[in-house]
Structure formats: structure tokens, C-alpha cells
Amino acid sequence: MFEVNENYLKLPGSYLFSNIAKKVSDFTQAHPEKEIIRLGIGDVTQPLAPAIIEALHKAVDEMANADTFQGYAPDLGYEFLRNTIAQNDYKARGCEISADEIFVSDGAKSDSGNIQELFSQDAKIAVCDPVYPVYVDSNVMAGRTGTYDPKTETWSRVIYMPTTMENHFVPEFPKETPQMIYLCCPNNPTGTTLTKAQLQEWVDYANRVGAVIIYDAAYEAYISEEDVPHSIYECEGARTCAIEIKSFSKNAGFTGVRLGYTVVPKDLKSKNASLHDMWARRHGTKFNGAPYIQQRAGEAVYSQAGKAQLKEQIAYYMKNAAVIKQGLKDAGYTVFGGVNAPYIWLKTPNNMTSWEFFDDLLERANVVGTPGSGFGPSGEGYFRLTAFGTYENSLAALERIKSM
Ligand code: MLT
Structure with missing residues (x-):
């Protein structure tokens, strides 16, 4: 019988973003009527710039x-x-x-x-x-x-x-x-x-x-x-x-x-x-x-055209970042990032673990983020939201989180 690269077997579970995708897909199957806002994986939402x-x-x-x-x-x-x-x-x-x-x-x-x-x-x-x-x-x-x-x-x-x-x-x-x-x-x-x-x-x-x-x-x-x-x-x-x-x-x-x-x-x-x-x-x-x-x-x-168009695209995402960051701060969250990067890094409230907050956010606000512990043990107790969504969705997600 052939033998495999045993090192692969040491990897715990599946890749972080595959894990999240699976959880979200299970949730949508159970609640097809809920409209989910995805601020989990750092995937872009704006179309390619005209020059490109x-x-x-x-x-x-x-x-x-x-x-x-x-x-x-x-x-x-x-x-x-x-x-x-x-x-x-x-x-x-x-x-x-x-x-x-x-x-x-x-x-x-x-x-x-x-x-x-x-x-x-x-x-x-x-x-x-x-x-x-x-x-x-x-x-x-x-x-x-x-x-x-x-x-x-x-x-x-x-x-x-x-x-x-x-x-x-x-x-x-x-x-x-x-x-x-x-x-x-x-x-x-x-x-x-x-x-x-x-x-x-x-x-x-x-x-x-x-x-x-x-x-x-x-x-x-x-x-x-x-x-x-x-x-x-x-x-x-x-x-x-x-x-x-x-x-x-x-x-x-x-x-x-x-x-x-x-x-x-x-x-x-x-x-x-x-x-x-x-x-x-x-x-x-x-x-x-x-x-x-x-x-x-x-x-x-x-x-030249590409640079100008992409400058606008980046400004668009960074406006989302600023809005999410400020909104969370106003709601009493402790928030980092969002100034030199399109990621907002927040402390989970009420000492929740990262995954507890993930589940809570998905169930009550129908918003997907990324649990901090998925990025390493010191990420426990933190949570990541991306600014790569649309402006409308960023605002809507923020409102939902605030009303939780
Ligand atoms: C992320 O969400 O961390 C990234 O989008 C994943 C990646 O770039 O591969």
C-alpha cells in the first residue's frame, strides 16, 4: 500500500477560510430567508478598474x-x-x-x-x-x-x-x-x-x-x-x-x-x-x-489611468474601514487597525471567545467575520472584519452589530 506525506495528517481541521465557508453554508441552508453580510475573508467586491x-x-x-x-x-x-x-x-x-x-x-x-x-x-x-x-x-x-x-x-x-x-x-x-x-x-x-x-x-x-x-x-x-x-x-x-x-x-x-x-x-x-x-x-x-x-x-x-483609478478604489475601501472602526468605537468596542490596512481588529465583548463571537454575530446579526484565534493562539479574544465589502453592506453590518 502507498504511504502518504504524514505531515499533512498533523494539520488540525481544515484551512481557516474553508472552515468559515462551511459554517456559513450550513447556516444559510438552515435559514434560507436570512440575508447574510460577508465581512469574513478579505475578498474584494469592486469590479476591476477600466484601465485593467x-x-x-x-x-x-x-x-x-x-x-x-x-x-x-x-x-x-x-x-x-x-x-x-x-x-x-x-x-x-x-x-x-x-x-x-x-x-x-x-x-x-x-x-x-x-x-x-x-x-x-x-x-x-x-x-x-x-x-x-x-x-x-x-x-x-x-x-x-x-x-x-x-x-x-x-x-x-x-x-x-x-x-x-x-x-x-x-x-x-x-x-x-x-x-x-x-x-x-x-x-x-x-x-x-x-x-x-x-x-x-x-x-x-x-x-x-x-x-x-x-x-x-x-x-x-x-x-x-x-x-x-x-x-x-x-x-x-x-x-x-x-x-x-x-x-x-x-x-x-x-x-x-x-x-x-x-x-x-x-x-x-x-x-x-x-x-x-x-x-x-x-x-x-x-x-x-x-x-x-x-x-x-x-x-x-x-x-497613469490605472494608478488614478486604483487610488479611488483603495479610498473606497478605506472609507468603509473608517466607518466600521468609528461605528464600533462609538458602540463601545475596543478596535484596532483600519488606518493602514483594510482590516478592523476588535476585542470580543464580554470575554467571549473568538468562535463564540463568530457564532453570535452570525446568528443574531447575520454578519460573517473571522475569529481571531484562527490566526494563532494570541488572536483568541479578538475578531476581524474586512473593509472589502460594499459601502452599503459595511453600513448595514455596522447597524446590525450595534443593535445586537
Ligand atoms: C484573508 O482573508 O486573510 C485573505 O483574503 C486570504 C488570502 O489573501 O488568501
Whole structure:
């Protein structure tokens, strides 16, 4: 009989958002008359911007013509997109990143799940707690996280760095030295950020202890405060210790289009290997490139019209965030986030657990959110609402929550 990768069997339950979807589907089946407002998964609701639609149409037409048809995309991404990213996301911000250090992919989720393959089996990971569940789960699948303790909901070989209201959502350097450090900034789920000075301390720390920071900047476009960095490469020394992962999902509504990229600087080397070369080798073997049509759409994100239209789209979601945050505050909730990120992070009322509040909200207000404990043990007692809904639904959800 064949044997399976036993590491998969160690994963408790199903993936957080699949779990929620199942609960909501059970509820709708039992109460088909109830109108649910979904502020759970961070999925966008606004249609693609006109500049992006135009680029998509044009690219589709090119595929219909033998002279302009495109087959396999280069596995690291088309030059036109890599150059555009290097110029706009890095050079324009004074960061020294070149086009050949950018690897275009089908999204930040795949990259943040796959990047751990480059590290040794016994590399120890450190994660902020709470954080996007993909980082820990993908390392569980790889057999790097030791054993699971259902009581504490922690893995024996994962270093958890609590980020809660008590430490103002700023992780402390761990006592034990990790080799991989996952930082998500602005953070999913708390919506909080690190200042440039705080991030610089992490870069210095990583260089000092010989660790690699895997920096997930999926929500970068939502940063509104001056002292929050848009890229880790704004920090001195980041080229020798940091990988940066970016998404087109949140800044341009590509959750259903799929496009992202990862930056692996050429200076990022272990004793005997270049992570850049290894990631290139991996792309070559396991990936046939993000589709041409999507990459043309990605290019349009950086066009003048695209930039202007997306600025409006982001302002739309951030208006939702401001309304939800203020409304909850007025109703007596303790609320965080929502300033540099489209997530509102609230303390559950009356000492309810995160899942108790989830059930209560679903049953009494017919509103779906995400239980904080799904993002890590220190998320217990917190709850996440997204600002990615429509304005009307955000207002309606708020009214329902207030009247609970
Ligand atoms: C979330 O809700 O945390 C995200 O939308 C999930 C994702 O980006 O994969």
C-alpha cells in the first residue's frame, strides 16, 4: 500500500477560510430567508478598474492573432512587467531592486506557501501571532514544525511572537534564534504596522543572527501613514536578509485574476547557495509562468489611468474601514487597525471567545467575520472584519452589530 506525506495528517481541521465557508453554508441552508453580510475573508467586491479591463481585452485580442499570440510565458515573468514593477515599486521609492530579482507568479498565497521549500528541513520558523495561517500551515506540510499541542494550539518547533494590544502589536525579538522570520506588514489580521525604524531593527537583527525575513507586503497599497515603509528594501541591509512578497489582489482587485510577485535579491546567500538562483530553479521546474493576459493586466495597474483609478478604489475601501472602526468605537468596542490596512481588529465583548463571537454575530446579526484565534493562539479574544465589502453592506453590518 502507498504511504502518504504524514505531515499533512498533523494539520488540525481544515484551512481557516474553508472552515468559515462551511459554517456559513450550513447556516444559510438552515435559514434560507436570512440575508447574510460577508465581512469574513478579505475578498474584494469592486469590479476591476477600466484601465485593467482595457488591457485585458487588448491582450485577449492579441491571443486571437497568429502574429501576436503568446504561448508559454517566461517562467520568471515577462520583461515588460518586471521592468514596470522594478521602476514603480522600487526605483521610484529609492530601493535598489532590479528587474531580474523580481519573480512574477500567480499570487502571493502560492509564493508565501512555497518559499519555505528553499530552507533546510530543520530550519526554525518564527511567526507573529496572530498572522496569516498559510505561513505555519505550509511549514507543517513540509514537516518543519514538530508536534501540535491542541491545548495551547501551538507547534513545538514554531517560535510564536505575540502581537497583541499589550505590546501595541509590535513583535519582540524571540529568545531562541530562528532561521526564517515571517513578517506581514501591514499585518493580516490585525491591520497594524511597523514603523520604518522598527522594521530597520528587524533587518539588523536578521543580519546579525543570519536569519531570512520573509516579508509579506500584500496590503502595502493601504498604507496611509508617513513613517510606515512600503517595502522592506527601504531599510538598510535588507538585500542580504529579506525576501519580499507582493500581491495584485488587494491593491487592484485581482483575487479572481491571480497575479503576484516575489523579490529575491541576488545578495541573499547562505554559506553555499544563492536563494535567488534556487528560487529561479524552482520556478523553472515547477511553474510555467503567470498567463500573458494577466501580466498585461498587471502592467496596466501602473499606467497613469490605472494608478488614478486604483487610488479611488483603495479610498473606497478605506472609507468603509473608517466607518466600521468609528461605528464600533462609538458602540463601545475596543478596535484596532483600519488606518493602514483594510482590516478592523476588535476585542470580543464580554470575554467571549473568538468562535463564540463568530457564532453570535452570525446568528443574531447575520454578519460573517473571522475569529481571531484562527490566526494563532494570541488572536483568541479578538475578531476581524474586512473593509472589502460594499459601502452599503459595511453600513448595514455596522447597524446590525450595534443593535445586537
Ligand atoms: C484573508 O482573508 O486573510 C485573505 O483574503 C486570504 C488570502 O489573501 O488568501
